[in-house]
Each structure stands twice: as C-alpha cells, then as structure tokens.
Amino acid sequence: MRRLLILLAVLILAAGCGGRQPDVPRLRLATTTSTQDSGLLDALLPSFEERYGVKVDVVAVGTGQALAIARRGDADLVLVHARDLEDQFISEGHGLERHDVMFNDFVLVGPTTDPAGIRGSKTAAAAFKKIAEAGALFTSRGDHSGTHTKEQAIWRNAAVQPEGNAWYRSLGQGMGETLLVTSEIGAYTLTDRGTFLSMREKLPALAILVGGDTIAQNTDPTLLNPYGIIPVNPNRHPGVNGHLATQFVTWITSPEIQQQIAVFGQERFGQSLFHPGAAPSPQSDPIVR
Amino acid sequence: MEEIGRGFVKxxxxxxxxxxxxxxxxRLSLEVSGFAVFFGTILGLPLGAWLALRRFRGRRLLIALIYTGMGxxxxxxxxxxxxxxxxSGPLGVLNWLFTPPAMILAQTIIALPLIAGLTMAAILGVDQELRPQLRSLGATERQIAWTLLYEARVGVLAGIAAGFGSVISEVGAVMLVGGNIEGSTRVLTTAIVLQTRTGEFELAIALSLVLLLISFLANAAVIQLQGRSLRALL
Known part of the structure; x- marks a missing residue:
C-alpha cells in the first residue's frame, strides 16, 4: 500500500508542477481554421493582448462549429466566413451586429494533369460541371464550414447534385487535412487561397486551376470569401464578455490592424493572404478594388 | 518515411x-492526465474493491457497466x-468549458472505469482463502479490504498505468472540451492533430515521440514501483 501512496504522490507532484496561469481577463474567440492555421491570428493578437491586458483564447474550428459554440453562449465573439449562416445567427438573436473584417478568395485546385480539363474555366460552376461530367474525384470538406457552404452553393449554381456519386468524397475534415488527402488521391477540391498558399510546398501534386495566381486574376466574383466578426449577444447569453468583445471589434477594424492584415504573408508568400475591410461588390471586376 | 527520422532529430x-x-x-499534458488519473484512482480503487468484495443487488449490472466504460x-x-x-448546459455556471478543469473532468471519466475494473479483477484474483483467514484472525472489513488491495497491488498498479496510458494518449475528449487553445488547453495529442492538419509532419512526429517517451517512462516507473512482487511474477 505504501508503494501505491508513493505512486499517487508522484502523480500529484507531476500534476502540480505545471505552471498556473495568472488570472487575466479572457476573451474567447471562436473562429475558422484558416485564420489560425495561416498564422494571421498569431501575428495580430499579441498587440491586443498587450494593450488591454487580456488573454485571447482562440478556438479554431469550422465556421459551422464556431457558430454552434457561440449559439450555446460558449464564445464571446465569432470570426467566420459564411454570410448566410452569419445572417441567420444574428436574426436568431445570438449575435449583435456583423462587421466586415477582411476578405480573400476561394480557388479550385486539382491535379496538375487536370483529368477533367477544367483549367481556364471562367467560373467555378462551369468547372464543377466538367468535373461531374468527367466523374473525376472531388473531395469535399463536408463539415458545414464556410468553405463547404460555398462549395454547396457552387454545386447548386452548376445544377449538379454531387452527393451519392462515387467520385464525390465527403471527408468531414478541416481544410489542411482535406488538401493533404486531395493531393494524395489526385482529386479536385475548393480551398481558400490563404490555406493553399501556406501549405503549398506540402502539396506538390496540386495546382490552382480556377481562380488565377492572385486574387486580382480571379475571374469568378462568386469566389469572394469575406470574413465577418460578430460579438455574441450578452442579453441572450449572460456569461458573455460583451464589453471586451466590443473592444476587440473596434480594435480589429482599426486602420492600424487593418494595415497589418494587408501586409500579412507578403514576405513569405509574395502576396497578401487576406485583404482588409469590406469585400468589393460582386459586380466590380476584377475582384480586388 | 524520412519524416520520421527528421522528426526524431527535431x-x-x-x-x-x-x-x-x-x-x-x-507540462499541461502531464498536469491534465496526472490529475485525471489521481481522481480516477481515488474514486476507482474503493469502487473496484467494493465491487470485488460486496454482494448486492445490481452488482452484475454495475460490473457490466464498468466493463463497458473501460472501452x-x-x-x-x-x-x-x-x-x-x-x-447553456446544467453545469455552465462553473465556466469550465475550454479550460484544463474540463479536460481533467473528461479524462477522469475515461480513466475511472479502467482503474475500477482492473482493481476489481486484481482483487478477485487474490487467493480466495485469504479473506476467511483474515476474518478468523479478527480483522475488520476495512482491514480486510486494505490487505486484499495490498495483495493485489501488481494488478492495481497495472490498472492505474492503463488509466494513465489511455488518457495521456486520447485526443477526442480534450479536443472537444479543451478546444486546443494555444498556451492554455493545447496538449500533446491535440498539438499532434493540429500539426498533422497543417502538414507539419516533422513536428507532429517529434511530438508523437515525446508522447511515446512519456508513456514509456510512466510505465517503467510503475514497473519499478511494483518491484519485487512483479519480478517474482515474471
């Protein structure tokens, strides 16, 4: 028995030596994997944390899950990219008002050999149609993320019902995993440009086939990908830190931080991963102002 | 495959x-899983001993539930x-979600049936003659329980090690209730998922090797603690 007690003591000791975090106010931001995996939030957040003496807890999941977390009052604000879902979130009373933060665009990537011959398609919907006709492998996030929502909208535009076809693989994974699988099995997929660029060296089999090399060359205005930030309604969810959430919105939409968003990634990728502010209207062409 | 070699160096x-x-x-991985095993042991040892030594209505059902819980x-x-x-849930006022206490709670629930079930099995494996002998020597029920627990220590420690091994390596629960928040709820397994997700295989392999090393050291420590009794067994 004594040995058992010694073991317990060791375990407690092992457990206890972990450093306790100082008790600072916390702001919980539920967001999409793209904002975290691209490194954008790591680059931006320290300045907010320093200025306001708080710690921002980033829960990076798909847009669908981020909104689901916020619907239960488990986040103070959301930074997501699926306009219809965002509007629904607000109209249900869970969120206050939506603010434009930044935008980038989606691109259609696939094998460099391009078996369905979609390279040069003017719109994603036309390319989707060709993929369906060729029966070429297509991988879908399948996770109610912003990218998945966009993909479903494009299938509707193409008047194709992809679910149930053998060539349509619904993965239920994040963007990074989906790109890795897509590269491995030689499929097509829809991705945000930022995640694709930040992982490009790990995806030798994939190339951008629709959407161009930069956002300025993207010929399909429906591929715009605007990110909005929405503070969770503190009247609906009393535990929410509404004051801090409002401060965060003011901060991230301030000219200084917007400028940081604009230059983020230029050094490493030769182009910005995110563009500050409101997305241009779909009519304007090319899609960067 | 060269990722594994590079991961090792990393x-x-x-x-x-x-x-x-x-x-x-x-540190956080050890802290969370250590506390979970600690609470799992505090609750699991008496529960296992109780199930092994007492006869009551519903015991079989409870044992079946514990065995189910082991998986x-x-x-x-x-x-x-x-x-x-x-x-929005019944315990929302605690404000534990996406914090280490939530992770400890989840892992305690995972470890508890393992520790209780293996403790029960170990005590049942002790010579059945010992109990009446102890009683005839005038031992109280509590003394009998302690003695049997001590006699069963090899199996009990194996149960605790199994509990630790299962929680330090699980990812599903800590990912959901911890949220994999950097610097706050990110543990080895969720970090490995994140690095794999973003294609950083080297770093993922490196963290995996660290995880295996911890698991190995913990089990080696248990074997050491089991000491002579285990060597006698082997």
Missing part, C-alpha cells in the same frame, strides 16, 4: 533546447462533458 532538439512552447504543452470512446465522453459544461 524531437531531441525541442527537448534539449528547452523550447518553451513544447515544454508548456508537455468508452473518448469523443463520446468529450461530447457529453461539453454539453454539461456549456454555458
């Missing part, structure tokens, strides 16, 4: 250079704990 580098982020993740999918535990601790 793992050594991270450990030796004392990379603060890596060490913080290791509880962590993600199911995570989901239930998530819904319990959510601000």
């Amino acid at each position: 793992a050594l580098g991270l450990l030796i250079s004392g990379d603060p982020q890596t060490w913080q993740i290791i 509880l999918p962590p993600v199911v535990v995570g989901l239930v704990v998530y819904l319990l601790l959510s601000r």
Whole structure:
C-alpha cells in the first residue's frame, strides 16, 4: 500500500508542477481554421493582448462549429466566413451586429494533369460541371464550414447534385487535412487561397486551376470569401464578455490592424493572404478594388 | 518515411533546447492526465474493491457497466462533458468549458472505469482463502479490504498505468472540451492533430515521440514501483 501512496504522490507532484496561469481577463474567440492555421491570428493578437491586458483564447474550428459554440453562449465573439449562416445567427438573436473584417478568395485546385480539363474555366460552376461530367474525384470538406457552404452553393449554381456519386468524397475534415488527402488521391477540391498558399510546398501534386495566381486574376466574383466578426449577444447569453468583445471589434477594424492584415504573408508568400475591410461588390471586376 | 527520422532529430532538439512552447504543452499534458488519473484512482480503487468484495443487488449490472466504460470512446465522453459544461448546459455556471478543469473532468471519466475494473479483477484474483483467514484472525472489513488491495497491488498498479496510458494518449475528449487553445488547453495529442492538419509532419512526429517517451517512462516507473512482487511474477 505504501508503494501505491508513493505512486499517487508522484502523480500529484507531476500534476502540480505545471505552471498556473495568472488570472487575466479572457476573451474567447471562436473562429475558422484558416485564420489560425495561416498564422494571421498569431501575428495580430499579441498587440491586443498587450494593450488591454487580456488573454485571447482562440478556438479554431469550422465556421459551422464556431457558430454552434457561440449559439450555446460558449464564445464571446465569432470570426467566420459564411454570410448566410452569419445572417441567420444574428436574426436568431445570438449575435449583435456583423462587421466586415477582411476578405480573400476561394480557388479550385486539382491535379496538375487536370483529368477533367477544367483549367481556364471562367467560373467555378462551369468547372464543377466538367468535373461531374468527367466523374473525376472531388473531395469535399463536408463539415458545414464556410468553405463547404460555398462549395454547396457552387454545386447548386452548376445544377449538379454531387452527393451519392462515387467520385464525390465527403471527408468531414478541416481544410489542411482535406488538401493533404486531395493531393494524395489526385482529386479536385475548393480551398481558400490563404490555406493553399501556406501549405503549398506540402502539396506538390496540386495546382490552382480556377481562380488565377492572385486574387486580382480571379475571374469568378462568386469566389469572394469575406470574413465577418460578430460579438455574441450578452442579453441572450449572460456569461458573455460583451464589453471586451466590443473592444476587440473596434480594435480589429482599426486602420492600424487593418494595415497589418494587408501586409500579412507578403514576405513569405509574395502576396497578401487576406485583404482588409469590406469585400468589393460582386459586380466590380476584377475582384480586388 | 524520412519524416520520421527528421522528426526524431527535431524531437531531441525541442527537448534539449528547452523550447518553451513544447515544454508548456508537455507540462499541461502531464498536469491534465496526472490529475485525471489521481481522481480516477481515488474514486476507482474503493469502487473496484467494493465491487470485488460486496454482494448486492445490481452488482452484475454495475460490473457490466464498468466493463463497458473501460472501452468508452473518448469523443463520446468529450461530447457529453461539453454539453454539461456549456454555458447553456446544467453545469455552465462553473465556466469550465475550454479550460484544463474540463479536460481533467473528461479524462477522469475515461480513466475511472479502467482503474475500477482492473482493481476489481486484481482483487478477485487474490487467493480466495485469504479473506476467511483474515476474518478468523479478527480483522475488520476495512482491514480486510486494505490487505486484499495490498495483495493485489501488481494488478492495481497495472490498472492505474492503463488509466494513465489511455488518457495521456486520447485526443477526442480534450479536443472537444479543451478546444486546443494555444498556451492554455493545447496538449500533446491535440498539438499532434493540429500539426498533422497543417502538414507539419516533422513536428507532429517529434511530438508523437515525446508522447511515446512519456508513456514509456510512466510505465517503467510503475514497473519499478511494483518491484519485487512483479519480478517474482515474471
């Protein structure tokens, strides 16, 4: 028995030596994997944390899950990219008002050999149609993320019902995993440009086939990908830190931080991963102002 | 495959250079799983002993439940704990969701049936003649329980080791209730998922090797503690 007690003591000791975090106010931001995996939030957040003496807890999941977390009052604000879902979130009373933060665009990537011959398609919907006709492998996030929502909208535009076809693989994974699988099995997929660029060296089999090399060359205005930030309604969810959430919105939409968003990634990728502010209207062409 | 070799080198580098982020993740992993095993042991040992030594209505059902619990999918535990601790859930006032206490709670639920079940099995494996002998020597029920627990210590320690091994390596529950928040709830397994997700295979392999090393050291420590009694067994 004594040995058992010694073991317990060791375990407690092992457990206890972990450093306790100082008790600072916390702001919980539920967001999409793209904002975290691209490194954008790591680059931006320290300045907010320093200025306001708080710690921002980033829960990076798909847009669908981020909104689901916020619907239960488990986040103070959301930074997501699926306009219809965002509007629904607000109209249900869970969120206050939506603010434009930044935008980038989606691109259609696939094998460099391009078996369905979609390279040069003017719109994603036309390319989707060709993929369906060729029966070429297509991988879908399948996770109610912003990218998945966009993909479903494009299938509707193409008047194709992809679910149930053998060539349509619904993965239920994040963007990074989906790109890795897509590269491995030689499929097509829809991705945000930022995640694709930040992982490009790990995806030798994939190339951008629709959407161009930069956002300025993207010929399909429906591929715009605007990110909005929405503070969770503190009247609906009393535990929410509404004051801090409002401060965060003011901060991230301030000219200084917007400028940081604009230059983020230029050094490493030769182009910005995110563009500050409101997305241009779909009519304007090319899609960067 | 060369990723594994490079990951090995990277793992050594991270450990030796004392990379603060890596060490913080290791510390939190040990802290969360250590507390979970501690609470699982405090609750599991008496429960296992009770199930082994007492006869009562519903005992078989309870044992069946414990055995089922030994194979509880962590993600199911995570989901239930998530819904319990959510601000819209019954325990929302605790404000535990996406914090280490939530992770400890989930892992305790995973470890408890393992520790209780293996403790029960170990005590049942002790010579059945010992109990009447002890009683005839005038031992109280409590003394009998302690003695049997001591006699069964090899199996009990194996149960605790199994509990630790299962929680330190699970990802489903801590991902859901912890949220994999950098510097706050990111542990080895969720960090490995994140690095794999973003294609950083080297770092993922490095963290995996660290995880295996911890698991190995913990089991080696248990074997050491079991000491002579185990050597006698072998």
